[in-house]
Amino acid sequence: MGYKVVVVGATGNVGREMLTILAEREFPIDEIAAVASSRSHGTEIEFGDSGKMLKCKNIEHFDFTGWDIALFAAGSGPTAEYAPKAAAAGCVVIDNSSLYRMDPDVPLIVPEVNPDAIDGYKKKNIIANPNCSTAQMVVALKPLHDAATIKRVVVATYQSVSGAGKEGMDELFEQSRNIFVGDSAVAKKFTKQIAFNVIPHIDVFLDDGSTKEEWKMVAETKKILDPKIKLTATCVRVPVFVGHSEAINIEFENEISASQAQDILREAPGIMLVDKREDGGYVTPVECVGDYATFISRVREDSTIENGLSLWCVSDNLRKGAALNAVQIAELLGRRHLKKG
Numbered sequence: 528m529g530y531k532v533v534v535v536g537a538t539g540n541v542g543r544e545m546l547t548i549l550a551e552r553e554f555p556i557d558e559i560a561a562v563a564s565s566r567s568h569g570t571e572i573e574f575g576d577s578g579k580m581l582k583c584k585n586i587e588h589f590d591f592t593g594w595d596i597a598l599f600a601a602g603s604g605p606t607a608e609y610a611p612k613a614a615a616a617g618c619v620v621i622d623n624s625s626l627y628r629m630d631p632d633v634p635l636i637v638p639e640v641n642p643d644a645i646d647g648y649k650k651k652n653i654i655a656n657p658n659c660s661t662a663q664m665v666v667a668l669k670p671l672h673d674a675a676t677i678k679r680v681v682v683a684t685y686q687s688v689s690g691a692g693k694e695g696m697d698e699l700f701e702q703s704r705n706i707f708v709g710d711s712a713v714a715k716k717f718t719k720q721i722a723f724n725v726i727p728h729i730d731v732f733l734d735d736g737s738t739k740e741e742w743k744m745v746a747e748t749k750k751i752l753d754p755k756i757k758l759t760a761t762c763v764r765v766p767v768f769v770g771h772s773e774a775i776n777i778e779f780e781n782e783i784s785a786s787q788a789q790d791i792l793r794e795a796p797g798i799m800l801v802d803k804r805e806d807g808g809y810v811t812p813v814e815c816v817g818d819y820a821t822f823i824s825r826v827r828e829d830s831t832i833e834n835g836l837s838l839w840c841v842s843d844n845l846r847k848g849a850a851l852n853a854v855q856i857a858e859l860l861g862r863r864h865l866k867k868g
């Protein structure tokens with residue numbers, strides 16, 4: 528016996544990836560519904576590569592009663608309207624937007640890091656999925672924190688355009704094509720030209736000069752991993768279609784060598800260490816597309832501080848940063864709380 532699962536935002540980057548991953552991981556499903564806005568009503572979407580086509584339903588007329596789990600990837604606006612309705616109908620919501628992440632009554636989960644926090648989901652019947660940059664970073668930080676206690680993290684991100692949805696990917700494609708044929712590159716989704724450029728600005732600016740994306744990395748790391756960790760981030764959009772990269776510098780309470788860190792990371796859940804210290808002996812975003820792992824390379828000691836390490840971290844933002852993590856949460860929920868059969 529399986530679950531009745533709804534994917535909300537099924538026509539989007541994350542929603543499509545959710546359908547693929549549910550099928551790939553053979554999530555026990557009795558019935559599946561693809562839901563999006565009225566614009567997509569009737570659009571056909573394949574469930575993984577099973578050949579099974581799903582007709583997209585309009586969320587305005589969708590009744591969540593009798594459904595077990597709803598994976599939401601539709602942005603904060605639609606989530607604010609429909610997630611409470613789904614939750615009230617008894618359907619557990621696993622949400623990808625930022626709306627509920629810092630709500631004290633909503634667990635914010637990365638299954639490799641804080642699985643026990645899921646037990647608090649019943650307060651609202653909602654579980655939040657973290658920001659894509661936070662998810663891969665905390666997978667990398669957790670085993671090192673357990674070994675040597677992290678005091679402070681300095682991170683710079685190199686985030687792909689798929690993190691900004693379908694429109695972000697279209698804009699990089701169109702600008703690149705236009706520049707090649709001598710046309711101008713018009714910025715619509717991003718604030719400046721993204722093709723052949725980098726933009727040090729993701730989400731809105733805050734009063735202190737940081738951006739909301741940077742604030743999310745700070746606040747979400749504290750909620751998921753440890754409120755005592757100090758973190759400063761610079762989040763940058765780069766002209767890569769899929770895959771977020773991060774240069775992470777970590778200061779620890781206790782001594783830890785690069786080789787000790789490599790040994791720990793090699794054994795850690797969700798991590799693939801690729802660290803050969805030679806030409807090509809590291810991972811780049813194009814190589815991590817379609818993979819489940821968070822890849823770590825370039826682990827080295829930072830001699831400018833006591834107990835410091837630097838490393839390079841890459842992952843598929845649509846997978847570990849969103850869809851995979853959400854499906855892993857659904858699996859955890861099934862094992863701990865919604866047992867079937």
Ligand SMILES: NC(=O)c1ccc[n+]([C@@H]2O[C@H](COP(=O)([O-])OP(=O)(O)OC[C@H]3O[C@@H](n4cnc5c(N)ncnc54)[C@H](OP(=O)(O)O)[C@@H]3O)[C@@H](O)[C@H]2O)c1
Pocket residue numbers: 535536537538539540541542562563564565566567568586599600601602603605623624625657658659689690691692693694844845848849
């Ligand atoms: N991309 C990432 O790396 C990433 C990572 C973590 C979290 N997230 C979050 O995941 C969510 C989806 O992101 P995405 O990248 O998949 O965006 P996207 O590609 O732009 O897709 C948006 C989806 O939401 C649906 N939608 C929009 N308005 C709706 C409404 N009023 N009612 C119902 N459905 C509506 C769209 O349906 P239509 O096609 O019908 O418009 C589409 O299916 C966002 O909250 C985002 O912040 C994304």
